[in-house]
Amino acid sequence: MLCVKYKSIDKRGKIYKAIEKNGVVFEMKKLYDDKLPKWIEDYLADKKMKISPNASLLMAEHLGNDLSRIANECDKLLINIKAGETIDLKHIEQFIGVSKEFNIFELLKALGRKDVLKSNKIANYFKANPKSCPMPLTMANLYNFFSKTLLYHSLTDKSRNNVATALKIHSFHLDDYFSCAKNYSPDKIVHVFSVLREYDLRSKGLGGSNPGDGDLVREMVYKILH
Numbered sequence: 001m002l003c004v005k006y007k008s009i010d011k012r013g014k015i016y017k018a019i020e021k022n023g024v025v026f027e028m029k030k031l032y033d034d035k036l037p038k039w040i041e042d043y044l045a046d047k048k049m050k051i052s053p054n055a056s057l058l059m060a061e062h063l064g065n066d067l068s069r070i071a072n073e074c075d076k077l078l079i080n081i082k083a084g085e086t087i088d089l090k091h092i093e094q095f096i097g098v099s100k101e102f103n104i105f106e107l108l109k110a111l112g113r114k115d116v117l118k119s120n121k122i123a124n125y126f127k128a129n130p131k132s133c134p135m136p137l138t139m140a141n142l143y144n145f146f147s148k149t150l151l152y153h154s155l156t157d158k159s160r161n162n163v164a165t166a167l168k169i170h171s172f173h174l175d176d177y178f179s180c181a182k183n184y185s186p187d188k189i190v191h192v193f194s195v196l197r198e199y200d201l202r203s204k205g206l207g208g209s210n211p212g213d214g215d216l217v218r219e220m221v222y223k224i225l226h
Helices: 014-022 033-046 053-063 067-080 089-096 104-112 116-128 135-154 160-167 171-183 186-203 213-225
Strands: none
Touching: 033 053, 033 067, 053 067, 053 089, 053 104, 053 171, 067 089, 104 116, 104 135, 104 171, 104 213, 116 213, 135 160, 135 171, 135 186, 135 213, 160 171, 186 213
């Protein structure tokens, strides 16, 4: 058996053609982000454990689409939580270490609603707890959130089902994008992209001073909101 991980095998090469001719080729692609909560729910259901929708969403947002990592964290929950209990946000906070109030998921929500107070509280939490949301994760989620909001603006059919399909998001998130689209015009989102680019470069030591990721996040949040 030959396993190729982290990259695709060259389908034009002799090895691939020989395997295809004489054996079986099985390709497993990464799940889309909107499919991750359901994957988590199904994984835990196979182990006779339930998880609330907002808890599975928070796990998916925090852990990304590395299924082996997600499975490991799910197994950790199974070890620590009594049979018959439903996994909820307090369990995610206690055993995975994601704050149910101060996380990237809540920051996106607050920014989309232009909730200045909540956005700044979360930014301050990130500064005080830098491991809670590393800069690359923060930047990737912000870019993804505003990119999908810009796509929403371009849709002719803005029904809930069509938006969820077009944006490849869980229906639980729809109201966050509706709020963001209401508060950020396409031109404003283009401005947000320029802010994200500036702070992405600064976090890498380019394009200006870097006082530290925590301070960069606070500055970036201010510029996005204003």
